[in-house]
Amino acid sequence: MVEATVATPDMLCVEVVFSAQAGQAQEWAVRLPPGACLLDALRAVGLETSAWPAGIWGRRAERSQLLRDGDRVELYRPLLVDPKVARRERFARQGARGTGLFARQRPGGKAGY
Numbered sequence: 284m285v286e287a288t289v290a291t292p293d294m295l296c297v298e299v300v301f302s303a304q305a306g307q308a309q310e311w312a313v314r315l316p317p318g319a320c321l322l323d324a325l326r327a328v329g330l331e332t333s334a335w336p337a338g339i340w341g342r343r344a345e346r347s348q349l350l351r352d353g354d355r356v357e358l359y360r361p362l363l364v365d366p367k368v369a370r371r372e373r374f375a376r377q378g379a380r381g382t383g384l385f386a387r388q389r390p391g392g393k394a395g396y
Contacts, residue, residue: 295319297350299328301358315350322346324356335360 294314302308313327321344325331336359338344343359350356 293317295350295352295354297324297352297354297356299324299330299356301328301330302360319350320346321348321350321356324350325358330358333358 295317297313297315297319299311299313300308311328313324315323315327321337321339322331325333325337325346336343337346338357338359339348339350339354341357
């Protein structure tokens with residue numbers, strides 16, 4: 284846990300989350316002065332030099348975006364595979380009959396029921 288400054292009642296409480304690899308998430312709770320932006324939160328935990336995109340609560344945001352109390356700042360690593368392509372390939376490997384509605388079909392039942 285990193286404290287940016289001495290806590291006072293009017294400080295913003297912000298959570299910063301970063302995952303360099305799958306399954307290895309790091310979280311910091313940071314207190315920042317009112318009017319702090321996304322870049323200030325990243326500076327407080329030493330991640331301001333990262334070129335990866337950042338966001339607040341799962342939505343991409345500019346580093347100049349002002350923060351509100353309780354915000355969750357996130358750094359996003361680049362995707363290695365497009366999720367739609369990965370799903371298509373997984374479906375092709377499993378076959379149409381082994382997934383979704385067709386996985387538990389009644390013997391003799393119509394397709395899709």
